[in-house]
Amino acid sequence: MSPLGAYLKCYSTLTNSRPRSSDDLYQQVLSGEVTPANACVQLITESEFNGQGVIKVNSDRHRRILHTLHSFHQSWFGKLDFLSSFAAGVRGTYSSYIYDQSEPALYITRALFQPNQKYEDIVTSNQSLKPVRFMSGTLKSSATRQETIDLGLCRASDSPATCYFDVSMGGARAPWAQVRYSPKGDLVGIQAANPLIVPQLNAKGEKLKDVNIVANIGGGIIGSPIYRMVNQPLAINGHFDGSTVARNWSKALFQDLLCRSLPVLRYGDALPFVDATSSFPFRQSQTCVTCHATIDRMAGTMRNYTLRFAGRATTTVDEKILAIEYADAWPISKPPIENWRSEIDTDYHLRPPIGQLYYRGYDGTLNFSSVSGSGELGSELAARKDLYVCAAKRYYEFFTGHSVTVADINDPAYIEPLPPEEIHHRNRVIELGERLFQHQSLKILIREIIESPEFNEVPIVLDRGLASEES
Incomplete structure (x- = not known):
């Protein structure tokens, strides 16, 4: 894809419209003065908030960018x-x-x-x-x-x-x-x-x-x-x-912030918590406990x-x-x-409100920690890479169209091996998420995705459903 094509793809993703041909960034990308990634990050930077938490440039374009990305973030949550x-x-x-x-x-x-x-x-x-x-x-x-x-x-x-x-x-x-x-x-x-x-x-x-x-x-x-x-x-x-x-x-x-569906444990992880004498039917079944050992123990932080x-x-x-x-x-x-x-x-x-965080991460690591309240639980989540890999997964799909799983695919009970192409995209997402864990910047994450071969491999069709800013 050409540099201008990459910029147009990013611009349309952020605004659901086409830029004017006289637009400064359009011309700078066209002439080679600015890279597509820098131009796209500049669009987001111009839409940033000031010290009072209000958008610096209150224009239709910048409100549109903010609306697009906030709507995208809302889509992360299963219940709206x-x-x-x-x-x-x-x-x-x-x-x-x-x-x-x-x-x-x-x-x-x-x-x-x-x-x-x-x-x-x-x-x-x-x-x-x-x-x-x-x-x-x-x-x-x-x-x-x-x-x-x-x-x-x-x-x-x-x-x-x-x-x-x-x-x-x-x-x-x-x-x-x-x-x-x-x-x-x-x-x-x-x-x-x-x-x-x-x-x-x-x-x-x-x-x-x-x-x-x-x-x-x-x-x-x-x-x-x-x-x-x-x-x-x-x-x-x-x-x-x-x-x-x-x-x-x-x-x-787990679904909204870690991109995971239950169970997030391996079958054997549940065995210590099975109680055949319990009056709770789900505690008598190892299959049931494979889910309940995660969600019920975490729920202790919300008991009050x-x-x-x-x-x-x-x-x-x-x-x-x-x-x-x-x-x-x-x-x-x-x-x-x-x-x-x-x-x-x-x-x-x-x-x-004591509870336990107990799950297998995307890499198969068994995570366990005892926490008190949602504040400590949040700190434990922030200290693990799964939170950031999930964010990378969502942004990667938003900009490239490639959806990947971040499940524990090394679990012997995992459904079937992933094909090579899916493994490739999964590895890219994990790499991006692990870097997000280090630098903590969503803007850097976006830049890295736009600079990636995966973003540039699929051209965008500009004439389908996109309004022009010139109209």
């Missing part, structure tokens, strides 16, 4: 629909207005567009993030007056005396504080989220405590409220008991998690049943015991 995670009826309706459903992807997008941000931060940050959006010529990091009615309950003209937080049990009332909506429009930046405080009330309407419903409990994506609520819905005030655990959350983590219901709200104008769900935690009041018992533990949710 916040509403479908909750029961039918009013549940989730107003929560979906408050939380930005793309928050998990915001961590990855920030790692690319915020200068000096390391990729490992996606699982080590203790910040919650919020989008800055652009609509009708206005930057928004929270909603406008027209979009902010307190969950549809309190208007700006309502006084505390006429706008209430109503607990359904007993009908007790207490004043309600304003709650902002998540902004709408084109993404133009990412910032740390401001605390969003709601009162937790008892049945008498008495405030038990203030709760920051957007707080991150550590571990970046995996400790964000959206990632917990979407991947591990519970009944209100529900809890785990050792038989029911946050295994859906564990499973999602619960889902709270902020209550009902009414106004004197329009009485409705309205809800906010938020992730909360049961207080730790019991001592730790064996992490993965084979019987019900009624105090499971009240014990320290």
Whole structure:
């Protein structure tokens, strides 16, 4: 492929359009002054955020680049629909207005567009993030007056005396504080989220405590409220008991961030955890334990998690049943015991959030570590290359079209040997991921892919479905 062809392929991938022939970078690549890889990285650099977390150049092209790559990052996550995670009826309706459903992807997008941000931060940050959006010529990091009615309950003209937080049990009332909506429009930046405080009330309407419903409990994506609520819905005030655990959350983590499907152990790795006398049927089967030994033990780090219901709200104008769900935690009041018992533990949710990371990596290495909470779990993931190989796999497919497996193909039970071409692309992805582990820069990863023979081997057809910037 010619240098200009490589640039056009990269440009169309980033913007879903063709550049003007008068474009400076187009002309510089055409004349040989700038390499295609440098030109493409420059496009991303021009779209980077400033010190306030907002795009430096707020143009249609740069918003398009940011939109394309943020949408790509959103595609990493298997579950995107916040509403479908909750029961039918009013549940989730107003929560979906408050939380930005793309928050998990915001961590990855920030790692690319915020200068000096390391990729490992996606699982080590203790910040919650919020989008800055652009609509009708206005930057928004929270909603406008027209979009902010307190969950549809309190208007700006309502006084505390006429706008209430109503607990359904007993009908007790207490004043309600304003709650902002998540902004709408084109993404133009990412910032740390401001605390969003709601009162937790008892049945008498008495405030038990203030709760920051957007707080991150550590571990970046995996400790964000959206990632917990979407991947591990519970009944209100529900809890785990050792038989029911946050295994859906564990499973999602492997799929979304490590590009792995269960099982991620070899058959023999499960044998020590089989218990023929257990009352849990899955603990009696080595085949079942091959999956459960990974996801159930990791779920120990999320044992205190619960889902709270902020209550009902009414106004004197329009009485409705309205809800906010938020992730909360049961207080730790019991001592730790064996992490993965084979019987019900009624105090499971009240014990320290100790769990184990236990899986085979892409190279067959058996990984094991004991951790406490999602913050330590995120740090352990950041210290292993699997996280980075998964990112390389996704970016490699995005830019080259080649999809590879990063499973443990040396497992004797692996389905069948990979053909030479797939081995080649897998090795390239592993090489890229292991370098990402060292340099921590998604921009460098993109440059390396664009400079690779694999990117340049397939020409792009420019006349199919691509809008021209000249039109």
